[in-house]
Amino acid sequence: MIRVTVYNEYLHEKTNEAVRAVYPNGIHSALREALESETVSVRTVTLDSIEELTETLLAETDVLVWWGHRAHHQVPDEIAERVQRAVLCGMGAIFLHSAHHSKPFKRLMGTTCDLTWRENGDRELVWVCDPAHPIAEGIGRFIKLEAEETYGEPFTIPEPDRTVFLGNFEGGEAFRAGCCFHRGNGRIFYFQPGHETYPTFRNPGVIRVLQNAVRWANPIYRVSSLGSPHVEKPLV
Amino acid sequence: MIRVTVYNEYLHEKTNEAVRAVYPNGIHSALREALESETVSVRTVTLDSIEELTETLLAETDVLVWWGHRAHHQVPDEIAERVQRAVLCGMGAIFLHSAHHSKPFKRLMGTTCDLTWRENGDRELVWVCDPAHPIAEGIGRFIKLEAEETYGEPFTIPEPDRTVFLGNFEGGEAFRAGCCFHRGNGRIFYFQPGHETYPTFRNPGVIRVLQNAVRWANPIYRVSSLGSPHVEKPLV
Amino acid sequence: MIRVTVYNEYLHEKTNEAVRAVYPNGIHSALREALESETVSVRTVTLDSIEELTETLLAETDVLVWWGHRAHHQVPDEIAERVQRAVLCGMGAIFLHSAHHSKPFKRLMGTTCDLTWRENGDRELVWVCDPAHPIAEGIGRFIKLEAEETYGEPFTIPEPDRTVFLGNFEGGEAFRAGCCFHRGNGRIFYFQPGHETYPTFRNPGVIRVLQNAVRWANPIYRVSSLGSPHVEKPLV
């Protein structure tokens, strides 16, 4: 059983009619529906209950999925650092859409993770660059999204280990839409689609990507603490 | 002085009226005009005279620029191997557009370098992903090309060291349009724009990219032969 | 069931008493013993029977393991190319020790794969750089080999996707001893230990690495042919 914890800040859905129409029970509920299965259990946490993201919960989380947008600054630094440490210990992490600017992602990348953006409801095509990557399994050549927020380069991240998807927006932008990183013992996937006003997380292709990503990020090795061991004498 | 050798197969220009209209003296002449300066000398070679690509010429070439399309198979294997070896010794190499399928590029990459393609004269935007990369110097955010051949993913290359440009095509494709690699002692740049029926090599942004790429690929270290040294005893 | 094919040139064992003492039934038999299990089947091929490496056999091989040394040049180019294509289609490949100079490995890397070498029977420590990598599972901090052939840098390969192991030789060399690459749809692992005069392939740590590598390289996606698809019209 892969134990997934979904964090969603859950603000837009409560204050914006258009968002509520798409995700009446919150983005976290849509993500739960997308991911929960016989082999994947899902727990959800929202900004209101963010103190639930304790050391213990993170230690018992195999893969953390993160969606946040306008309240990144309300995530306590202590929790951001805790998430970073959990990833370095081996927990998988999937950052969705505007989570490019979340505290844990920026800490793990070491960069600003800035990008260019427009909200025009552009059609996006998400192309597979790397068909043999486990996260692209079953996707075919591309995913078509009738409307998404447009993200553009430069996307200020470290060079990804693997660029699995590229996005084409009808207004003219191109974007590295799916990027893999490993940091410490943990695997990290950033996926660009998922604006709150569009039903992206109900798209079968997107759901498949998320399911694949959870399996890919599920740790095979994990430590309970980090540190620089001092060795008195040569080991051999 | 950086010594550039431009290889252009020079077939389309002699047989296709539309191509001749764009490049009356051949693509190699346009590339010469783009590159020649007080600090860069340019020599050109075409398929008709490909035997000029001797060991000696390659040893005296700092950066080789390659354009080929429909006669890749007419390039002798021996010359392709010679070019590969020269790059591994330290010569820089820039492969343009359909040279993704040229013998030297495929040998250096180790993959098929396949991609998807369409000829619809799509508008392309070539976006800068990595504004601090020397090849992006002076480009700003993007280059706009009114018409190009469309190239699409998956582009079957090894993960590039740096992805400097992404292309967006109006028909919907996205493509890793500018990719850097190092192999042995040599630096390699692949650049996607440059179809024979469009005046791409007269676009000021494209010209700037090519000039930058020549400076970037100019070797600082070069050996005259390759091999695996046998050492009798520990060196120290 | 993972279907492994082991290629061993099988020359040293027949002509050198010291090698025969270590591997009386050939290195391929030792590799079979190391790998065969309830979930892994192993077939072996030697230089004498290299024509068995047909398109069909490669299509039915999940992971190819390759050991060769003094007869690389006797492997027909056609077979080397066939192996390269099979990897690009998705077959996994593990190249051991002096297979750094084998034709298929050099084709896949695009470089000379040269290195420095000495035969002094140095003690080697193979250190884990990346403990969360699937190939390092269960290894602990290092593998100790009482005697190995010494390999030294520069090892002229493309920058690996992941450097999993570093070797320290008592005579003073350091070497990237375990390197992962992906090329096309296939996964490639190079592992440096395995000189014919030492019982390296009977070392439990080495055996564990090989078993891990087979699981890691086992394809999840595979195609039966390669090519650049032409698309008449935009796909959407």
Added chain:
Amino acid sequence: MIRVTVYNEYLHEKTNEAVRAVYPNGIHSALREALESETVSVRTVTLDSIEELTETLLAETDVLVWWGHRAHHQVPDEIAERVQRAVLCGMGAIFLHSAHHSKPFKRLMGTTCDLTWRENGDRELVWVCDPAHPIAEGIGRFIKLEAEETYGEPFTIPEPDRTVFLGNFEGGEAFRAGCCFHRGNGRIFYFQPGHETYPTFRNPGVIRVLQNAVRWANPIYRVSSLGSPHVEKPLV
């Protein structure tokens, strides 16, 4: 003129007789001597005067060189963040030896940057992996250090863009001794040699590496602020 700022915490030299014997005027003075030339100016800052590392000084610094060991925690978070931002804007940064645990380096890497260590005065050989890399220029095959602190893997950093040097320690460890990264617009080099009790920064090979690294890290592109631009309408 390349403007270098050297930060040295300057504590060991004032309290430990053995260190003072090696670096009577502080490690920063040795680094100044190593780097200052007709084309490189050097300014030094120590922990006592760390508030000199203002936004203004960093904006006027082309390459920052950092040595710290036991007082990493005394570097204010605000200054560490300022250094990180300066690198992302384009400033080069060279982190020496125990600066692997400095706040700015850990922030830029996003990982713990842990490693294993021993102080036995081992002989170290620093091997060149990548002879064509600008930082290896003029080094030959290796640098021999009669005594260094031993650092061992796993070194918990992101996969480097380029691994330029590998270290072999006589006690048995191997280590990625010279690693290049780019983050945002800045170039980063980590170099492992440089323990305070040994005259490493007087070694001609080490000095050459540092001089090369300063030239390599000198920015060609730099911005004065960071951010995610919002674009109202498509740019074209």
